[in-house]
Amino acid sequence: MIVSDPAAHAEVTAAFHAYERALMADDLVALDALFHDAPTTVRYGVGEVLYGIDEIRAFRSGRGGSPPRRLGRVHIVTFGTDFAVAHAEFFRGAGGRRGRQSQAWVKLADGWKIVAAHVSLEGDHA
Numbered sequence: 001m002i003v004s005d006p007a008a009h010a011e012v013t014a015a016f017h018a019y020e021r022a023l024m025a026d027d028l029v030a031l032d033a034l035f036h037d038a039p040t041t042v043r044y045g046v047g048e049v050l051y052g053i054d055e056i057r058a059f060r061s062g063r064g065g066s067p068p069r070r071l072g073r074v075h076i077v078t079f080g081t082d083f084a085v086a087h088a089e090f091f092r093g094a095g096g097r098r099g100r101q102s103q104a105w106v107k108l109a110d111g112w113k114i115v116a117a118h119v120s121l122e123g124d125h126a
Helices: 006-025 028-034 053-063
Strands: 042-044 049-051 069-079 083-092 097-108 111-121
Touching: 006 028, 006 069, 006 083, 006 097, 006 111, 028 053, 028 111, 042 053, 049 053
Parallel strands: 042 111
Antiparallel strands: 042 049, 069 083, 083 097, 097 111
16 A cells, blocks of 8 residues: 555545635535435534534534634545545734644545544633
């Protein structure tokens, strides 16, 4: 298995940045196209736990967009040519509160799709 195959890495990196643009534009159609359309897709957010694409879509449609943010460090690793993980730091608001995002990407017949995602903000503890 090739770790960080250059071609696969470039594809996932492009998909990751397409996701970020869609997120900041609240482009629900583009966001929907980047997530795997399945009941097995999971997204854990800052304040929500979503199982299946239907819950993810419902959350997005009712949210009114993501709070503005700027990306910090982005780390993407591919494993073979069909699986990747993406990790990113982001910063929200004037104070620059740091958040973290992890995504599992799988290359399916219709392109690279997020099959699992997790978002958290630093300082949010139970």
